[in-house]
Amino acid sequence: MQQMIALVTLVVPDYDAAIKFYCEALGFDLVEDSKMPEGKRWVVVRPAGAGGTGLLLAQASDERQRSAIGNQTGxxxxxxxxxxxxxxxxxxxxxxxxxxxxxxxxxxxxxxxxxxxxxxxxxxxxxxxx
Missing domain, CATH: 3.10.180.10 (2,3-Dihydroxybiphenyl 1,2-Dioxygenase, domain 1)
Structure with missing residues (x-):
């Protein structure tokens, strides 16, 4: 059996601001940006040229999620x-x-x-x- 961690979710305040930072400042590739129901998007970035784990940029949708932004690892x-x-x-x-x-x-x-x-x-x- 072969397994791998494909994505790690990172809760962010805004999809476009997160894409701008990760893709422009850090040079990550935008792997996917697909519209979903209720105004959500499926946004995946990963370091340029990397084929491994990516980040799923998830826009916070409520106060609980907004409170976790920037402190997801304590x-x-x-x-x-x-x-x-x-x-x-x-x-x-x-x-x-x-x-x-x-x-x-x-x-x-x-x-x-x-x-x-x-x-x-x-x-x-x-x-x-x-």
Whole structure:
């Protein structure tokens, strides 16, 4: 048997704002943007060229969901974007206006810095050590 995690839902305040950040600032591919009933959309993005897990961008539809935006992992870094060239991506993201919470650092597992999306979700940009 072979299994994989295909999508992870990320609750956002607005579909278009999320698409703009993930696709323009981080360079993700917009895999799908389909209309659904009741004004909802099925929006999937994933890192450029990646064939693995994608993000399902889900617009909050009620107060409970809105209260989870930016705190879906209880304040912990919730997402990890691996790269083959940290310096290239850090420079490109910074030029695109991405907010980094810290300066890059080298850890035993690789070069890393925490970035924040416009909605408060935190990511590790990480170039793992070989």
């Amino acid at each position: 304040g912990r870094v919730g997402f990890f974007l691996h790269t083959d060239d940290f310096d290239r991506d850090h420079a490109a993201f910074t030029a695109a206006g991405v907010h980094f919470r810290e300066t890059p650092r080298v850890e035993r597992y690789g070069k890393v810095a925490v970035l924040e999306d416009p909605f408060g979700n935190t990511w590790d940009l990480l170039e793992p050590r070989p």
